Amino acid sequence: MTSHATTDGTPSITNGRATEPTEVGSHATATAPVFESLSVLDLFKIGIGPSSSHTVGPMRAALDFIGQADASGRFDEIVRLRVDLLGSLGATGSGHGTDTAIMLGLSGLAPDTVETPQITATLEQIRAAGELSLGGRLTVPFDEAKVFVFRPLTVRREHPNALRITAYDASDDTIASAGYYSIGGGFVMRHDEGDVLSPVPAPAEQLHPVAHPFTHGDELVARCRETGMSVAELMLENETAWRPREQTIAQLERIWEVMQECVAHGIETPGVLPGGLDVKRRSKEWHAKLLDRDAAPKQGRPDLLEGMEWVNLYALAVNEENAAGARVVTAPTNGAAGIIPAVMHYADRFANCVDDELSWQVRFLLVAGAIGIIIKSNASISGAEVGCQGEVGSACAMAAGGFAAVLGATPEQIENAAEIGIEHNLGLTCDPIKGLVQIPCIERNAMASVKAINAARMAKQGDGTHYVSLDTAVETMRRTGADMSDKYKETALGGLAVAYIEC
Numbered sequence: 001m002t003s004h005a006t007t008d009g010t011p012s013i014t015n016g017r018a019t020e021p022t023e024v025g026s027h028a029t030a031t032a033p034v035f036e037s038l039s040v041l042d043l044f045k046i047g048i049g050p051s052s053s054h055t056v057g058p059m060r061a062a063l064d065f066i067g068q069a070d071a072s073g074r075f076d077e078i079v080r081l082r083v084d085l086l087g088s089l090g091a092t093g094s095g096h097g098t099d100t101a102i103m104l105g106l107s108g109l110a111p112d113t114v115e116t117p118q119i120t121a122t123l124e125q126i127r128a129a130g131e132l133s134l135g136g137r138l139t140v141p142f143d144e145a146k147v148f149v150f151r152p153l154t155v156r157r158e159h160p161n162a163l164r165i166t167a168y169d170a171s172d173d174t175i176a177s178a179g180y181y182s183i184g185g186g187f188v189m190r191h192d193e194g195d196v197l198s199p200v201p202a203p204a205e206q207l208h209p210v211a212h213p214f215t216h217g218d219e220l221v222a223r224c225r226e227t228g229m230s231v232a233e234l235m236l237e238n239e240t241a242w243r244p245r246e247q248t249i250a251q252l253e254r255i256w257e258v259m260q261e262c263v264a265h266g267i268e269t270p271g272v273l274p275g276g277l278d279v280k281r282r283s284k285e286w287h288a289k290l291l292d293r294d295a296a297p298k299q300g301r302p303d304l305l306e307g308m309e310w311v312n313l314y315a316l317a318v319n320e321e322n323a324a325g326a327r328v329v330t331a332p333t334n335g336a337a338g339i340i341p342a343v344m345h346y347a348d349r350f351a352n353c354v355d356d357e358l359s360w361q362v363r364f365l366l367v368a369g370a371i372g373i374i375i376k377s378n379a380s381i382s383g384a385e386v387g388c389q390g391e392v393g394s395a396c397a398m399a400a401g402g403f404a405a406v407l408g409a410t411p412e413q414i415e416n417a418a419e420i421g422i423e424h425n426l427g428l429t430c431d432p433i434k435g436l437v438q439i440p441c442i443e444r445n446a447m448a449s450v451k452a453i454n455a456a457r458m459a460k461q462g463d464g465t466h467y468v469s470l471d472t473a474v475e476t477m478r479r480t481g482a483d484m485s486d487k488y489k490e491t492a493l494g495g496l497a498v499a500y501i502e503c
């Protein structure tokens, strides 16, 4: 696998921003940001599994392509489609459902609104008929084996997750062609003519500066000290630059609802996960065992870590749903979607969460979002860019910060909790077996959920002062990711992915 970093002056992409590179492999300097701030609702999105970068992002790109084709004025003349999947999308796109996500997007379906039964029905219909209804209004022949071209060894310098969709007329002339980068967490950038990069869709953030801007942990703590606000209050005030306060609260409550639905559906669904590894779904069986255990009369010493098994269960339930392609909350990615819901369910069941005028759930998500903004602004949440430390590590840090907040932590303690959460995931590689978001991903979410709870508790024991700052840990994560071989960045070419031998 070749390196994707060059020094030829073309734009690179980091953190959801178009930037000019300053050195080989450097993501340090953002000189031409496309947008200045991120919203908590950029970090938490309702979508479908199994991957935000390989499923949700490409689906959004395909949906956007319909508009591009429409703009050509020759939409009705389209008779053939071609989709090139490059780099990591070419290497693990099949296992991650990139191809099927694009089929759904081309059919006019959006990741945040499509219902799980609609997914199956649409794919079955395309395969049975050998035709796809482009944008739901133009029938075109569709043979997956011919439409999708997997090019894992072509790694674009701008980002390892690249794709191009092209539509042709009956003379095989191009009607429309658009390139995209799926940069993690469901974020997509369009690669237009002349290397102009634009987010899809253009975020409203460009238009409204926030009241208390921050991109670093030390800035966040300083803003809280200056204003006397909690991290959650400050975040909520920033969010009002984009939408009314009550709307943000309602949307975060909806996010929590979907997380609960996801856990509930996960723990009642048995079976085997798709993809060929025959991984058994375990959460239904584990749930029954935990209920029996908790109902049984207690003997001997109390097991103080029994609650940890509930944390494991919640994470497994979400990640099994994700691996099955069902509805989840991207938090901040799909591969790491189980951690924040698992810690929130633990908080709901076992912790004494401190309430104020905001529900603890809304405060948890606002604070987790603040930590996610810092990580995404300075490093990455994409496994294809920096390995699993960017996905599971980021989610662990976000959950640690959120949990610390609802336990009553100060901004300094929250920053400390998030730092512990990321520090002890540094160097974590992405090496999913068969390119499926199953092994090690599902159990890894459970491990990181427990780690997040511990991080919050450790931070709460202190006064917020600590040796390594969150900003240093995030910068270390970025540098470690830049040093990491591409074999460990969602390509399934190293680690467990090759240690496992198929019979």
Ligand code: SF4
Pocket (backbone or CB within 6 Å): 335, 336, 383, 387, 388, 389, 391, 392, 429, 430, 431, 432, 436, 437, 438, 440, 441, 444, 490
């Ligand atoms: S190993 Fe980590 S980064 Fe890679 S697919 Fe699994 S959860 Fe995502």
